[in-house]
Amino acid sequence: MQTGDVRLIKNINVSMVLNLIRDKEEISGAELAKITGMRPSTISNILKELSSRCLILKSGKGESTLRGGKRPTLWRLNSNSTYAIGLDVEIKEITAVITNLNGEPIIKKVFKTHSDIHLDNLVLQIKECVDQIIKCANLQEKNILGMGIAIAGVVNSEKGCVLATDVLPQLDIPLLSKLKKMFQFPIIVENNANSVAVGAKWTGAAKGVKNLVVILIEVQKHIGGLGIGIIINGELYHGYSYTAGELNINLPTLDDQLVTLRNMLSKGKILKKYAESIDNVNIHIMIDAAKKGDEAAVKYFNNLGHHIGKNISRPVAMLNPNKLIIAGDVAELGEIILKPIRNELELEMLDISYECLKIETSIHGRYSVAIGAASIILNEFFKVPIVKINSAVVYK
Numbered sequence: 001m002q003t004g005d006v007r008l009i010k011n012i013n014v015s016m017v018l019n020l021i022r023d024k025e026e027i028s029g030a031e032l033a034k035i036t037g038m039r040p041s042t043i044s045n046i047l048k049e050l051s052s053r054c055l056i057l058k059s060g061k062g063e064s065t066l067r068g069g070k071r072p073t074l075w076r077l078n079s080n081s082t083y084a085i086g087l088d089v090e091i092k093e094i095t096a097v098i099t100n101l102n103g104e105p106i107i108k109k110v111f112k113t114h115s116d117i118h119l120d121n122l123v124l125q126i127k128e129c130v131d132q133i134i135k136c137a138n139l140q141e142k143n144i145l146g147m148g149i150a151i152a153g154v155v156n157s158e159k160g161c162v163l164a165t166d167v168l169p170q171l172d173i174p175l176l177s178k179l180k181k182m183f184q185f186p187i188i189v190e191n192n193a194n195s196v197a198v199g200a201k202w203t204g205a206a207k208g209v210k211n212l213v214v215i216l217i218e219v220q221k222h223i224g225g226l227g228i229g230i231i232i233n234g235e236l237y238h239g240y241s242y243t244a245g246e247l248n249i250n251l252p253t254l255d256d257q258l259v260t261l262r263n264m265l266s267k268g269k270i271l272k273k274y275a276e277s278i279d280n281v282n283i284h285i286m287i288d289a290a291k292k293g294d295e296a297a298v299k300y301f302n303n304l305g306h307h308i309g310k311n312i313s314r315p316v317a318m319l320n321p322n323k324l325i326i327a328g329d330v331a332e333l334g335e336i337i338l339k340p341i342r343n344e345l346e347l348e349m350l351d352i353s354y355e356c357l358k359i360e361t362s363i364h365g366r367y368s369v370a371i372g373a374a375s376i377i378l379n380e381f382f383k384v385p386i387v388k389i390n391s392a393v394v395y396k
Contacts, residue, residue: 199372309344
């Protein structure tokens with residue numbers, strides 16, 4: 001066996017043990033040996049290595065066996081040993097988070113940015129936002145595992161190139177190559193809906209789910225649309241030209257719907273004060289009003305939910321996932337937005353498909369994209385290396 005093969009097998013074994021510790025939350029060396037089939041001495045060496053890298057910690061003692069004897073040492077992930085940054089880059093706004101190794105956010109911040117900017121300006125603003133959030137978290141760059149950048153549009157994630165986006169007027173934007181000059185840690189650029197899908201699978205409502213569809217809803221005063229992130233057999237699906245899920249679906253904008261509902265605003269608990277000034281209403285005001293039972297706001301999201309359900313029913317039926325996640329700001333509404341979506345899907349889909357489909361909202365609300373972007377870094381870090389044997393690909 002060649003030196004490279006030995007190193008690869010060692011990396012596979014280390015990754016397997018680290019993933020098991022993360023999945024089980026607490027586990028002993030004996031249990032790790034039993035699950036993996038590795039020798040106890042091999043497990044012991046791996047645990048020493050992971051401990052020396054500060055990736056795992058002793059968390060106490062387990063129960064002794066029926067035969068008695070020494071109680072086994074339990075190990076857990078050292079979640080605060082290293083961190084991942086996630087950015088959600090939008091028009092006029094960058095949402096930034098830092099998560100620990102478990103994917104739990106330790107800081108969240110929203111930065112306002114300039115509109116109608118070009119690439120160099122955007123890169124400088126990203127640099128400023130990242131520097132600020134690292135400072136706020138009191139971290140050093142050496143403790144940063146990497147940074148995920150999520151952006152709406154068509155993204156070639158292998159090259160870190162944004163092929164098309166509404167955030168910038170240019171095409172074929174070499175975002176990764178520009179950012180690499182600014183930061184020492186690894187960076188991954190990804191589509192925003194794809195980022196949410198990875199986040200949902202990593203730390204969200206779809207943990208452990210192998211076939212998943214995420215619908216990222218974007219509704220603002222003059223914007224109404226959605227993006228689709230797809231996980232197939234546990235892997236993010238980009239499509240041949242990185243356009244999987246890009247259906248160019250338009251939803252009614254907030255302004256359009258407010259004009260229709262204007263006569264109802266005066267009857268609402270919350271929105272009546274905006275009856276004569278609807279230009280001051282944004283999506284966050286609408287969400288807050290709906291949560292408090294405002295009639296006009298609830299009707300608005302009921303209408304929006306029906307639009308969403310009609311538009312996504314065929315893509316969801318075609319992909320036949322076992323879980324559907326609704327993400328974006330509207331996810332905060334829970335059943336208020338889910339009920340009309342469910343009604344439309346039930347009408348449009350085959351009974352056998354709909355009955356097997358679990359539909360939920362993202363647990364991360366407006367931060368789902370940024371947390372998803374950070375999760376992409378964690379996903380890469382914990383990924384078990386691939387072994388190629390006689391041209392066949394084997395995932396160990």
